[in-house]
Amino acid sequence: MSKKIIILFxxxxxxxxxxxxxxxxxxxxxxxxxFETTTIEDEIYDPFEPVNRAIFSFNNVADRIVLExxxxxxxxxxxxxxxxxxxxxxNLRTPLVVVNQLLQGxxxxxxxxxxxxxxxxxxxxxxxxxxxxxxxxxEKEEDYGQTLATWGVGDGFYIVLPLFGPSNLRDxxxxxxxxxxxxxxxxAVSEGEAWLVPMRTAVNAVDTRSQIIDEVNALRDNSVDYxxxxxxxxxxxxKAAINNVDDSELTPLPLISIEFE
Amino acid sequence: xxxxxxxxxxxIFFSKNLYSGETSEWLKRExxxxxxxxxxxxxxxxxxxxxxxxxxxxxxxxxxxxKFVAGEAWKKSDKNTKKIYIDNFKRHLALNIASMMQGYSDxxxxxxxxxxxxxxxxxxIDMEIFSDTGSVVVTWRVKESKDRFFxxxxxxxxxSLVVTKRSExxxxxxxxxxxxxxxxxxxxxxxxxxxxxxTE
Numbered sequence: 020m021s022k023k024i025i026i027l028f029x030x031x032x033x034x035x036x037x038x039x040x041x042x043x044x045x046x047x048x049x050x051x052x053x054f055e056t057t058t059i060e061d062e063i064y065d066p067f068e069p070v071n072r073a074i075f076s077f078n079n080v081a082d083r084i085v086l087e088x089x090x091x092x093x094x095x096x097x098x099x100x101x102x103x104x105x106x107x108x109x110n111l112r113t114p115l116v117v118v119n120q121l122l123q124g125x126x127x128x129x130x131x132x133x134x135x136x137x138x139x140x141x142x143x144x145x146x147x148x149x150x151x152x153x154x155x156x157x158e159k160e161e162d163y164g165q166t167l168a169t170w171g172v173g174d175g176f177y178i179v180l181p182l183f184g185p186s187n188l189r190d191x192x193x194x195x196x197x198x199x200x201x202x203x204x205x206x207a208v209s210e211g212e213a214w215l216v217p218m219r220t221a222v223n224a225v226d227t228r229s230q231i232i233d234e235v236n237a238l239r240d241n242s243v244d245y246x247x248x249x250x251x252x253x254x255x256x257x258k259a260a261i262n263n264v265d266d267s268e269l270t271p272l273p274l275i276s277i278e279f280e
Numbered sequence: 281x282x283x284x285x286x287x288x289x290x291x292i293f294f295s296k297n298l299y300s301g302e303t304s305e306w307l308k309r310e311x312x313x314x315x316x317x318x319x320x321x322x323x324x325x326x327x328x329x330x331x332x333x334x335x336x337x338x339x340x341x342x343x344x345x346x347k348f349v350a351g352e353a354w355k356k357s358d359k360n361t362k363k364i365y366i367d368n369f370k371r372h373l374a375l376n377i378a379s380m381m382q383g384y385s386d387x388x389x390x391x392x393x394x395x396x397x398x399x400x401x402x403x404x405i406d407m408e409i410f411s412d413t414g415s416v417v418v419t420w421r422v423k424e425s426k427d428r429f430f431x432x433x434x435x436x437x438x439x440s441l442v443v444t445k446r447s448e449x450x451x452x453x454x455x456x457x458x459x460x461x462x463x464x465x466x467x468x469x470x471x472x473x474x475x476x477x478x479t480e
Binding site: 063098101102105230231232233234236237238240241242243244246247248250251252255256258259260 | 445447
């Protein structure tokens with residue numbers, strides 16, 4: 020009999036626990052200073068903010084006048100052409116992704132990415148079609164900035180690069196390393212086709228921008244401080260990329276109380 | 281005894297799934313209201329936005345988010361300033377969400393994954409939005425209170441809307457010495473600009 024009571028009590032308590040705990044959560048006294056997310060703001064070291072803001076304004080104008088209109092035009096191309104460009108550019112990045120995965124000790128991912136490169140470069144017609152995805156070889160991005168972070172290199176200060184946009188000291192170093200070691204770029208230069216390097220960068224920028232037209236516009240049109248919003252977004256995005264964790268699990272949870280007026 | 285324990289385990293297990301299923305159904309209904317408003321050509325831009333704003337205010341933990349993003353400035357402010365700030369913030373939030381959802385209105389979506397985070401008593405729901413060239417995942421963080429659900433955050437491409445707003449507000453509040461009444465003027469002006477854009 021006593022066992023039955025215990026089981027019933029346990030069952031009753033467990034089924035109601037969501038409601039009970041949820042109403043307890045409402046009692047949370049929100050003291051803004053306690054939130055875990057404040058660490059994100061503290062982590063952003065921006066000693067050159069005035070200079071960064073000036074470069075940011077320049078980039079913003081360049082984006083409105085040049086990049087956004089081109090990206091909008093690109094978006095009007097038939098979707099197979101857009102996908103083809105996107106797949107082709109992504110495939111060109113894969114050799115360096117493999118290098119970075121190896122440098123981070125991700126042997127299995129490096130093996131998968133190598134497989135992707137082989138399959139997409141051959142069956143996928145020079146990377147125009149992402150055949151590898153269909154056979155379960157998922158795309159995973161890694162770069163030198165992420166590798167340096169994995170090795171314990173800190174962010175350094177925040178920088179806004181002319182035309183390239185938000186970055187930090189570590190990621191800028193990573194970007195320089197990418198430029199210096201990219202085998203595709205090196206091949207183009209050795210063949211006397213150095214013009215292909217900036218062309219590839221420009222097409223990459225248009226392709227990436229075309230995928231975030233609505234998100235960028237929503238942020239730009241509705242921010243009280245667009246610069247700070249982009250800076251925060253950049254850090255959150257990089258943090259998630261470095262940790263290779265599901266975004267929803269990694270992003271700090273704001274302890275928000277529900278209040279009725 | 282073993283059988284009873286197994287039965288209890290299954291009841292608990294399925295009750296969790298039922299809970300997150302119920303949350304997903306609620307979320308889908310509310311998202312559809314917003315997306316349908318964009319598809320309805322009979323509505324004027326202003327009426328459309330007001331309808332969307334009402335839906336957002338009913339379903340977001342607006343006051344809680346407003347307090348959170350105000351940071352230190354909240355504590356120093358008087359009751360009236362806080363009230364004006366909350367009203368301004370709710371409109372600001374609605375303008376942000378409406379503007380974002382406008383971009384997704386001609387695309388199809390699916391709620392692909394739902395998970396209950398026991399530790400924080402929050403349900404995470406993934407919404408995958410499909411376009412011709414790919415898809416984007418938006419994660420909704422939903423909390424239950426007094427038998428109602430409230431969205432407490434949105435995450436797009438690893439970027440939390442609430443964390444971004446807090447950082448953005450924090451930067452602007454520093455410029456006005458954490459004076460919420462001065463910040464209210466900035467926020468009000470920004471809302472006017474955004475409102476004109478979305479209703480033009």
